Amino acid sequence: MAPEQARYFRKLSGVERFSLGVNAFAKFNADIFVEGESRLTTEMLQAAVNQVAEANPGSRVRLQGRLGFAKWVDSGLAPRVREIQAPGWDGRTAQGAAFLDEKFNAIAGGPVCEVIHVPGTPARIVFRSLHAAFDASAVFHWAAEIFRALRGETLQGSPCTYTDWDVMQKFREKVNREGVETYTGLNTARKLRGEGAGEKPSKTYLPVIACSAAREPGLRYIWRSVIFPTVIPNALAKAAIFLAEYVRRDASGQIAFNVPVDLRQRRVNVLSLGNLTGTLQIAVQPGDTARIFTRQLGQQLSNHVDCYQPFLIRLLLTWIPLGMMRAAIKAMEPWLYEMRPGAVTGGVTSIGPVPLHTLSAPQFDCTEIVAIPAYAGKMNLVVTSSDRHTVVSIVVPERYNFDGQFDALIETIRRDFGTKQAPAQARQDVTS
Numbered sequence: 001m002a003p004e005q006a007r008y009f010r011k012l013s014g015v016e017r018f019s020l021g022v023n024a025f026a027k028f029n030a031d032i033f034v035e036g037e038s039r040l041t042t043e044m045l046q047a048a049v050n051q052v053a054e055a056n057p058g059s060r061v062r063l064q065g066r067l068g069f070a071k072w073v074d075s076g077l078a079p080r081v082r083e084i085q086a087p088g089w090d091g092r093t094a095q096g097a098a099f100l101d102e103k104f105n106a107i108a109g110g111p112v113c114e115v116i117h118v119p120g121t122p123a124r125i126v127f128r129s130l131h132a133a134f135d136a137s138a139v140f141h142w143a144a145e146i147f148r149a150l151r152g153e154t155l156q157g158s159p160c161t162y163t164d165w166d167v168m169q170k171f172r173e174k175v176n177r178e179g180v181e182t183y184t185g186l187n188t189a190r191k192l193r194g195e196g197a198g199e200k201p202s203k204t205y206l207p208v209i210a211c212s213a214a215r216e217p218g219l220r221y222i223w224r225s226v227i228f229p230t231v232i233p234n235a236l237a238k239a240a241i242f243l244a245e246y247v248r249r250d251a252s253g254q255i256a257f258n259v260p261v262d263l264r265q266r267r268v269n270v271l272s273l274g275n276l277t278g279t280l281q282i283a284v285q286p287g288d289t290a291r292i293f294t295r296q297l298g299q300q301l302s303n304h305v306d307c308y309q310p311f312l313i314r315l316l317l318t319w320i321p322l323g324m325m326r327a328a329i330k331a332m333e334p335w336l337y338e339m340r341p342g343a344v345t346g347g348v349t350s351i352g353p354v355p356l357h358t359l360s361a362p363q364f365d366c367t368e369i370v371a372i373p374a375y376a377g378k379m380n381l382v383v384t385s386s387d388r389h390t391v392v393s394i395v396v397p398e399r400y401n402f403d404g405q406f407d408a409l410i411e412t413i414r415r416d417f418g419t420k421q422a423p424a425q426a427r428q429d430v431t432s
Contacts, residue, residue: 007073007074008057008058008061008073008074008161009061009071009072009073009074009161010058010061010071010072010161010162010163010274011070011071011072011161011163012063012065012070012071012072012132012163013163013164013165013275013317013318014165014309014313014314014315014316014317014318015164015165015275015277015309015317016132016133016163016164016275017070017132017317017318017322017325018317018325018329019130019131019132019275020106020107020132020322021322021325021326021328021329022131022329022376023103023104023106023130023131023132024326024329025219025326025329025330025333026219026220026221026375026376027101027102027103027221027375028130028131028132028374028375028376029104029128029129029130029131029372029374029375030129030130030131030134030135030136030138030139030374031100031126031127031128031129031139031371031372032126032127032136032139032140032143032369032370032371032372032384033091033116033124033125033126033127033369033370033372034124034125034143034359034364034366034368034369034370035091035122035123035124035366035367035368035369035370036122036123036360036364036365036366036367036368037121037122037123037364037365037367038119038122038123038125038363038364038365039363039364040117040123040125040150040361040363040364042081042082042083042117044150044363045081045115045117045125045146045150046078046080046081047149048146048147048149048150049078049079049080049081049115049146049149050078051149051155052142052145052146052148052149052155053078053079055145055155055156055157055158056141056142056145056155056157056158056273057074058072058074058133058138058158058272058273058274059078059079059112059113059142059273060074060075060076060077060078060079060111061073061074061075061112061133062075062106062109062110062111062112063106063107063109067318067319067321068318068319072112072133072274075111077111079111079113079114079115080111080114080115081114081115081116081117082099082114082115082116082117083116083117083118083119084099084116084117084118085118085119085120086099086118086120086124087120089118089124091122091124091225091368091370092224092225092226092227093222093223093224093225094222094223097118099116099126100126100128100372104128104130106130106132106133107322112129112130112132112133112134113127113128113129113130113133113134113139113142114128115127115128115146116128122367122368123364125364127139127142127143127146129142131275131374132275133273133274133275134273134274134275135260135262135274135275135276135277136260136262136349136351136371136382137262137264137265137276137351138158138272138273138274138275138276140351140354141156141158141271141272141273142158142273143359144358144359145157145158147358147359147360147361147364150361150362150363150364151361151362156271157271158271158272158273159271160264160268160270160271160272160274161272161274162268162270162272162274162276163274163275163276164263164275164276164277164278164309165309165314167263167267167268167276167278167307168263168278168307168308168309170267170268170307171267171304171307172307174304174307175303175304175305175307175308176302176303176304176305203254203341203342204253204254204339204340204341204343205253205254205255205256205339205343205344205345206247206251206253206254206255206339206345207247207339207345207346207378207379207400208243208246208247208345208346208378208379208396208409209246209247209379209396209400209405209406209408209409210250210400210405211337211338211397211399211400212399212400212401212402212403212405213402214337214399215399215402219333219336219397220397220398221375221395221396221397221398222395222396222397222398222401222406223372223373223393223394223395223396224393224394224406224407224410225370225391225392225393225394226391226392226393226410226413226414226417227368227370227389227390227391228389228390228391228392228417228418229388229389230389230390230418231353231385231386231387231388231389231390232383232385232390232418234290234294235350235383235385235390235392235418236259236348236349236350236383237290237291237293237294237297238290238417238418239348239381239383239392239417240257240282240284240290240293240348241284241288241289241290241293242413242416242417243255243257243345243346243348243381244284244288244345246409246412247345248286252286253339254283255283255284255285255345256281256282256283256284256344256345257281257282257284257344257345257346257347257348258279258280258281258344258346258347258348258377259279259280259281259282259297259347259348259349260277260278260279260347260349261277261278261279261280261301261306262276262277263276263277263278263306263307264276266278266301266306267306267307278305278306278307278308278309279306280297280300280301280305280306281344282296282297282300283296336377336378336397336399337378337397337399343377343378344377344378345378345379346377346378346379346380346381347373347374347376347377347379347380347381348380348381348382348383349371349373349380349381349382349383350382350383350385351371351382351383351384351385352369352383352384352385352386353385353386353387354369354384354385354386354387355386355387356369356386356387356388368386368389368391369384369386369391370384370391370393371384371391371393372393372395373393373394373395374395375395378396378397378400379394379395379396379400380394380395381393381394382394390418392413392417394406394409394410394413
């Protein structure tokens with residue numbers, strides 16, 4: 001008789017606990033969707049999701065325990081597939097798709113992911129996941145597994161139970177302390193130009209667009225996507241420089257972006273459903289190019305800055321009661337609308353290239369892949385690349401569009417970003 005397999009579980013990391021706190025105020029998810037010609041039924045999708053859950057038990061975890069003893073534990077319950085009619089949804093905004101703003105409630109023992117089947121022409125399949133339990137790489141792996149099941153292929157699974165802290169600890173001796181001290185990237189940028197460090201710079205950063213006056217209480221995010229019919233090489237760096245130049249048309253000051261790094265691909269080469277993400281901060285100075293931005297990324301990766309998490313921060317995130325953490329996050333809401341120390345310009349993320357055939361099946365011909373940026377900070381931009389197209393998606397708090405300023409940015413991106421780019425061989429980016 002074969003021994004019974006141990007029940008899957010992994011620890012809840014400090015960063016994941018913080019993500020649970022953020023989710024209390026705005027849906028904090030890692031969501032993607034695919035578009036295409038479909039002959040799939042909801043029953044077909046549910047059968048594939050059930051099969052994938054057996055090989056990827058991280059998709060069926062529930063939160064158990066408190067404080068630093070909390071962990072994600074396999075519930076044995078596969079994620080559900082829902083069919084929703086959304087004839088008014090164009091897939092480029094959230095308008096007509098109210099289900100996209102629904103929150104997961106992991107604190108109450110609820111699921112951490114689900115699949116939404118939206119029939120139509122094109123049909124859309126939405127893979128929704130709680131960011132506290134999944135990052136972008138995890139949700140893409142999960143979605144790819146579901147399509148492997150639909151194609152009748154062998155599943156890869158995701159047996160690794162590392163947390164982000166586990167990975168960082170493996171590389172703690174390689175973290176360059178000087179690189180950490182210049183974490184914002186401002187001094188790194190100066191050194192790359194051959195300049196001295198000079199005086200310590202102020203750590204306040206310009207937003208990408210001006211914020212409107214408040215009209216009503218509450219925090220709500222909105223997003224837009226723009227699809228370019230070509231593969232734009234080095235799109236992450238080009239997007240960051242494009243945004244910085246847009247800001248500096250009307251303002252002067254410092255600009256810095258958070259850049260997530262997939263610790264699986266970059267550091268440990270494992271298959272995992274979880275939030276295995278490190279973070280870099282990259283400054284953009286006047287006159288910077290995409291090449292300088294990329295060099296800064298490379299230098300910080302060489303310094304293993306993505307593997308740095310101050311022990312005190314980890315301790316606080318692990319042991320502060322969630323109620324106190326939510327109160328602290330709520331108190332920081334004005335930072336979304338003002339220039340406060342440490343509040344960066346925004347986040348920029350690159351996903352791909354993801355070949356369309358990896359998210360296709362005999363019953364579904366994928367024509368587009370769109371990632372919805374996480375609802376956090378002043379602005380988040382995600383570049384998703386397939387082997388045919390580049391998709392730029394941006395999310396901001398709604399107050400950044402009360403006077404149409406966000407829509408003006410989107411139109412500028414639609415008109416000017418990538419206009420001089422020619423199709424190129426897709427390359428694997430470093431971020432998650």
